[in-house]
Amino acid sequence: MLIIAGHLIVDAADRDRYVADCLPVVQAARVAGGCLDFSLTADSLDPARINIYEQWESDAELAAFRGSGPDTDTASRILSAEVHKYRISATEPP
Template sequence: MIIIAGRLDVDPAGRAEYLAGCRPIIEQARSADGCLDFVLAADPIEPGRINVYERWGSTEQLEQFRGEAPESPSAVPILDASVQRYEISAVGPP
C-alpha cells in the first residue's frame, strides 16, 4: 500500500478557488483503479493550508493515475509544499 500525505500552502484568499479547481482531479482519482482514498482538504486552523491524503493499493496503480490525471486548472499558485510518499508493508487495527 502507498500513502501520499502532507500539506500545500496557498494564499488564504485563494484556498477555496484552488480546492474548487481540484475537484475534477479528486473525482478522477477516486474512480481510478487502486485508489483507496484521495482527499485535498482545507485545514481548520491554518487559513492557507491544504491537507493532502492519498491511499493507493500499489505503486503501479498510483503511477498509472499520475500518467492520466489532468493538470490542476487553478491559477492559484502553491507557495510551499511538503508532501511525502510512504510505502506500507503491514496494516492492522489501531
C-alpha cells in the same frame, strides 16, 4: 500500500477556490484503479494550507493516475509543498 500525505500552501484568499477547482481530480482519483482513498481539504486552522491524503494499492496505479502531474495553472498557485510517500508493509486494527 502507499500513502501520500502532507500539505500545500497557497494564497489564503485562493485556498477555498483551489480546493473547489481540485474537485474533478478528487472525483477522478476515487474511481481510478488502485485508489483506496483521496482527499484535498482546507485546513481548519491555517487559511493558506490544504491537507493532502491519498492511499494507493501500488506505485504502478499511482503513476498511471498521476500522468504528468498538475497543469501549469494549478502548479503556479502552489506557494510551497511538503508531501511525502509512505510505503506500508502491514496494517492492523486499532
